[in-house]
Amino acid sequence: MTDKISKALFEYCLRLGDSPLILGQRLGEWCGHGPILEEDIALTNIALDLIGQSRAFLTYAGEIEAKGRTEDDLAFLRNEREFRNLLLTEQPNGDFAQTMLRQLFVSAFQYYFYSALKLSKDKTLSALAEKSLKEVSYHLRHSAQWVIRLGDGTSESKARLENALDELWKYTGDLFDMDDTDTILIKEGIVPDLNLLREDWLDKISETFGLASISIPENVFMMSGSRKGKHTEHLGHMLSEMQYLQRAFPGATW
Amino acid sequence: MLIQKEKIWSILKEIPDPEIPVISIVDLGIARDVRIEGEKVIVDITPTYSGCPAMNTIEKDIIEKIKETGIERVEINTVFSPVWTTDWLNDEAKEKLREYGIAPPDGKSTDKSLLTGKPKIINCPRCGSKKTVLVSQFGSTACKALYKCESCLEPFDYFKCH
Known part of the structure; x- marks a missing residue:
């Protein structure tokens, strides 16, 4: 592997590891606060799957970088600007509607993304994609069912879902942003072209919205920046909590 | 040695x-x-x-x-490849699960009805009834879903076909 490719692959593995890490951490905030017991368990189960996926991708990132950094070093000792998670994943939980809509957007993206990454020439990425795909299928099904139920439910639940949509739609463009890192790895057959996934994603969202009786907003300015480490104000606050222990007591273990 | x-x-x-x-x-x-x-x-x-x-x-x-x-x-x-699947559980292991009160995985993991289809009908591991309902896809551990039997009224875990 040339230096250029391995640098790009490291960068890409951070993206793959950071998004589930940050979303898993967000979902973990629901622990003990779910609207019903089953949902508390569901949200934390999803969080657990995501943290597990993140661990494998970050471990691989550390191997590619070959500077001895572990999954923990990468998760707990990087600063905000070094994180490559999707902007959607760091958005606050808000109410249950906002959490579920965010989950639908991310899970639908992951579903089509991992389906494509399964075909990667990189054996590790292909295996991890196949494993993750099975798990995000449950997440997608679960979040889509809730979005339908909330949109098609009471005037209160519909209003909350529409508020969530106003809040979150502007971050969906960021899902499909690509840069030189993508170009290098697409050429090698290591990662998929995200442009080719956009239509499937939009179809799934449209189908779900149709059943939920809500509409996709039009003419919304799309936020971007996650590929360059430019985040919304929320990530820094989140990391200060997530990383507190390792920052205050470096190297602390259980 | x-x-x-x-x-x-x-x-x-x-x-x-x-x-x-x-x-x-x-x-x-x-x-x-x-x-x-x-x-x-x-x-x-x-x-x-x-x-x-x-x-x-x-x-x-x-x-x-x-x-x-x-x-x-x-x-x-x-190792992550080949990816783990419940297809590897043999009949004997499935029977042990049932006796323990966990409904064993039903069918093959290649069944794609997960995303679109209705939840499967799972027999209650206690009374054998088919009158069961899915309470949640997510149960007490990542690998299980939560069901309820409408005949004997017991809740039970279903080891998801994965």
């Missing part, structure tokens, strides 16, 4: 899954391969779900049990 693979496998077959102690890590397909390199034993394991919190315990159990036999060097290697 000449280490025999068969001996290692027979040790592994005695190690129960920490969450479902009626079946072993071999029944579950978590233990994938055993290699002997001189004095060292290497055991390949694969997680059921990416975030399965039992993996650390399983690693510790394997190392401990093998070391008890006098072997000093044991290494655990985590």
Whole structure:
């Protein structure tokens, strides 16, 4: 592997590891606060799957970088600007509607993304994609069912879902942003072209919205920046909590 | 000391899954391969779900049990391919699950109805009734869903076909 490719692959593995890490951490905030017991368990189960996926991708990132950094070093000792998670994943939980809509957007993206990454020439990425795909299928099904139920439910639940949509739609463009890192790895057959996934994603969202009786907003300015480490104000606050222990007591273990 | 693979496998077959102690890590397909390199034993394991919190315990159990036999060097290697599936559970393991009160995985993991289809009809592991309802796709562990039997009114875990 040339230096250029391995640098790009490291960068890409951070993206793959950071998004589930940050979303898993967000979902973990629901622990003990779910609207019903089953949902508390569901949200934390999803969080657990995501943290597990993140661990494998970050471990691989550390191997590619070959500077001895572990999954923990990468998760707990990087600063905000070094994180490559999707902007959607760091958005606050808000109410249950906002959490579920965010989950639908991310899970639908992951579903089509991992389906494509399964075909990667990189054996590790292909295996991890196949494993993750099975798990995000449950997440997608679960979040889509809730979005339908909330949109098609009471005037209160519909209003909350529409508020969530106003809040979150502007971050969906960021899902499909690509840069030189993508170009290098697409050429090698290591990662998929995200442009080719956009239509499937939009179809799934449209189908779900149709059943939920809500509409996709039009003419919304799309936020971007996650590929360059430019985040919304929320990530820094989140990391200060997530990383507190390792920052205050470096190297602390259980 | 000449280490025999068969001996290692027979040790592994005695190690129960920490969450479902009626079946072993071999029944579950978590233990994938055993290699002997001189004095060292290497055991390949694969997680059921990416975030399965039992993996650390399983690693510790394997190392401990093998070391008890006098072997000093044991290494655990985590593999992700081929990806874990409930298709690896044999009929005997499924029957053990049922007796324990967990409905075993129904059908093959290649069934794509997960995303679009209705939840499967799962027989109650206690009374055998087909009148059961899915309460949640997410149960007490990552690998299980929560069901309720409308005949005997007991809630039960279903080991998801995965």
